[in-house]
Amino acid sequence: MTNENARTSSHFQINELLVFEEGSPGRRAFDLPALDIPAIPVTEIVSPGLLRDDVAGMPELGEVDVVRHFTRLSTWNYHIDLGLYPLGSCTMKYNPKINELVARLDGFSMAHPYMPAELTQGALEVQKMLETCLAEISGMDAVTLQPAAGAHGELTGILMIRAYHESKGRSRRIVLIPDSAHGTNPASVTISGYEVQNIPSTPGGTVDIDRLRAIVNDDVAAIMVTNPNTLGIFESDIAEVCEIMHSRGALVYMDGANLNAMMGITRPGDFGIDVLHINLHKTFTTPHGGGGPGSGPVAVKKILEPFLPIPVVSLKSGGSYVFDHDRPQTIGRMKAFNGQFGMHVRALCYILANGPDGLKEVSEMAVLNANYIRAKLSDAYELPYDAPTLHEVVFSDKLQAHFGVHVGDIGKRLMDYGFHPPTVSFPLIVPGAIMIEPTETESRQELDAFIKAMLAIAKEAESNPELVKTAPHTTRISRVNEAAAARRPILRWTPELGESLS
């Protein structure tokens, strides 16, 4: 099943039940200090009718049981510290360890958000400094750190656009979205109460300027662009896109998912963007955490500043920082408190560790690595758009589909070679898309190993398609029957379920 190209080898993994199937009565991993006040029966404080019995179904475990349970589970994961994670659009780069250390300092991790400002100057300073750095990197005027993730940032940005138009007495309805956009874009527009109008890309994979000019009217509130777009192509007409929108009083939102391609090279604010979100968990190395927490700061031009969510971190004349809540035109709050602060600390640490030269080099190396992969794989995999690409490259499975091997299969087979699959089947405008983003943190050796694996899989697709179509063969489990799981969803463990399985 495996072959000499694979860098995987077998190693034992320990099977592990669900935590609810483990433990035994009386096991404990935790002791509470004795109560230091006179105890009275709790039923004399709160009426017995409001109290519950011990939570049913919760297991009782010793400390080593808990540690082993979660350690065993952890060994079933692929992760960035193990190897290349070439998910296009997700920017899976190495997460420096110092980020974790500084975010865990007591002064940060134990700070309560309602502490008086004079007792949290350090936290506020970190937030202000990060805002200032992000504004400079993106070429914008002001930043809010409040949004909890990229999609939350999108919603924040669109709500600000809406508030802006309303402040001008305009009731516009439509937001334009290119067909190559992330799925969160149209979803964010809908919950902002706007309507989505899709605009098709040109054969070159960019926004169709003539089409755009014809579509934009006084009912259009904004366009949401991604630049570089999800094909990795820089929208060379972006300045003109902005001009067309602005000439009709509409604004330009940029999905900043791909900022990793342009730090210190070009700035969204300089090419006319009015508002963008930034994914700290992509470009700025806050860890993905197995799917969050993320963090999605939003950067805006002056015209949108009055609409920023509250609170805004501001510097008082005496040189101290405060949360400013007195913002009459604000869109309100996107979230309680002020954002995923722990992520702000990590992102600032990354920016300070790199400095202006370092960040530029990050983008250069990210683009170099992606183009190296592009050059090395473009004979074996079809390149649907041949425009120059930046930090990521999108191939298709067209050549392999001829043998019945599809993008999903290629991704699964990569696991046997010891790699995480790239993003598959996105962007939607490329049938069988294989979207590869290596990021700057990968060495040439790691890239070469990946390239070798991809080339070997292309050969296997011809010589032994069945091997690829049934992959992976070396993972802990084989492919999951997703349709069956969705048909009769089992979303929690229950004692009855335990009985039916045993």
Add this chain to the structure above:
Amino acid sequence: MLEAIGIESVEHLFAGIPEPLRLRRLLDIPRALTEPELMRFFRGAAARNATDYASFLGAGVYRHHIPVIIDALISRSEFYTAYTPYQAEIAQGTLQAIFEFQTYMTQLTGLDVANASLYDGSTGLGEAVLMAHRITKRSRFLIAKSVHPEYRTVIVTYARNLGIEIQLIDYTENGQVDIAAVGKAMDHTIAAVVVQSPNFFGTIEDNSEIAAIAHRSGALSIVNVCEAMSLGILKPPQGADIISGEGQSLGVPMSFGGPHVGFLATREEFVRQLPGRLVGMGEDQHGRRAFVLTLSTREQHIRREKATSNICTNQSLCALICAIYLATVGPKGLRETAEQNIQKTHYAVQQIRARTRHSILFSGPRFNEFVVQMKDDYASRAQRFMRNRIIPGLHIAKFYPELGNSLLVCVTETTSRDQIDAFVKGLE
């Protein structure tokens, strides 16, 4: 590498970016710092946040003991440097842990299903409101004034452009929702009644009657639980169709307000209207138990503008924290911890009543928070508290001007008797 690509310099890679758009200077950000410099900088900044105060702050973020093993386990890079578990074959660790989190949340809430977590309690409650809007196809909501004020502001932000109307329901002298007012405001246009328990004042609500009123008119009952620790000893809100809450109390650091973790639980029949990710149990090709993200046809990457929500991510690592916390404390440890919160809070209330002239507002049952209405000027007292290194709670006049000079005070299992006594002395 340049040769393989067929270019002479890295500069050529950026040829697709028009020259006028290129930045021809270095970014104006601080120069790069080395590791020792970074540590000095961040230690300095962290030191400008106070850590040596006795704090009586709660109001949605709670100081509970965090077992040491949590950080050891979540610091495994297998967990924290992995991506969303879209590729189930190599993400079973994350998937099973989230499935366990979902199960724990159903056990705590007494409902049938819980999702893989949301950004936090406040956005979770916003999502719960949108969910009820979709289920009932109605647009009017009755929301208790005793729901966390910042959560209410989030709901307003989320709902403003969707034609959703909000009517606030007052609280009574015992601190609980005015049930008569709910009955009076209820009709067949109401989508849901939203309450919080324990509410913002720390008072425990009895939701059964509220839910019954809602159900008679075809409306839903939504209950927000900011203090998840309470579910270790209090009955979960009775009759609720959706329980939304904040899981920070279950092992997540306060971290100046985030990252925390929202949970959202509901009845089986509404599962397809749940926002956010869900992990399901299934089988692989060989019939082995396997976990996988499921019911994704609700989600934005498939449904785009018709999705149940724009949410893409959850708070996986924080959900993992909650699962580890609950596994560590177990049902006994959870209950004992929760009970100490009740005991110590009760002690503080008794002491203030016995030894000061201030009023404890609201007579309803409490978990670990209460409101003290002060009889004198707060500012000078506040200064004295600060000198004695005590943060005496949250002054809530900005949220509830009608309560005058009032402090929302939180006492947890981590608050020592000495701290409570010093606090009470400060109120004398």
